[in-house]
Amino acid sequence: MQDREPPRRGVFITLEGGEGAGKSTQAARLAATLRARTGRPVTVTREPGGSPRAEEIRAALLAGAAKPYGPFAEALLFSAARLDHLDRLIRPALARGEGVICDRFIDSTRAYQGAAGGLDPAVVAALERVVVGRTRPDLTLILDLAPEAGLARAAARGEAAGQGADRFEAEALGFHARLRGAFLEIAMAEPGRCAVIDASAGPDAVAAAILAQVEARLPALVRGEGSHG
Structure with missing residues (x-):
């Protein structure tokens, strides 16, 4: 698996966090800023999803099709979607020297199926090794928000779209509190x-904070210099 990975020249950024944290909005804003500053292609994608097959799996997961079978079955389906996503979109874009910004990636599996769902961390890590290989994010932005606020945002978004809560939004508050703790622990473990x-701030303030982190941690990307590693 890992030996098939193409040479990597682009930059891979992921956004993580609980429900309603604003990841999709901020991924799009960051991509627009980077395109304007660098003139280089930046792909925005998401998980589960990002490729036709992965989007089909996404629909099943968010509808709750795998929930009765437990967190391991869900993690396997997320991994199947991720494998296709990596092979068809993420790795080819990085090999072309493009930027990739992904709304959720490996840390969501660690948090949702692992810490909050109760799946053994060793199993999650083994799936990562097999599926992800060396294709790790250069920078992960964890959008931290109190679960009560995030769920309220997600509910309002769903009402505006005429949709009910999805499989994960419908979980009890305790599940979402464990999620928040898990994401913060990941950040502490991999600073x-x-x-x-x-x-919790407005979208403009969040976008500014994100850009400040990108400028500090990936200055060559923001300046549009050359290619990455």
Whole structure:
């Protein structure tokens, strides 16, 4: 698996956090800023999803099709979607020297199926090794928000779209509190990769905080210099 990975020249940024933290909005804003500053292609994608097959799996997961089978079955489906996403979109874009910004990636599996869902961390790590290989994010922005606030945002978004809560939004508050703790623990364990962003502020303030982290940690990217590692 890992030996098939193409040479990597682009930059890979992921956004993580609980429900309603604003990851999709901020991924799009960051991509627009980077495109304007550098003139280089930046792809915005998401997990689960990002490729046709992965989007099909996403629909099943968010509808709760795997929930009766437990967190391991869910983690396997997320991994299947991730494998296709990596092979069809993320790795080819990075090999072309493009930027990739992904709304959720490996840390969501660690938090949702692992810490909050109760799946053995060793199993989660084994799935990562097999599926992800060396394709790790250069920077992960963890949007931190109190779960009560995030769920209220998600509910309002769903009402505006005429949709009810999805499989994960419908979990009890305790599940979402464990999620928040898990993401913060990941950030503490990997400070070189992760930056915590206060997502309780308005979208402009959050976007500014994100850009400040990108400028500090990936200055060559922001200046549009050359290619990455």
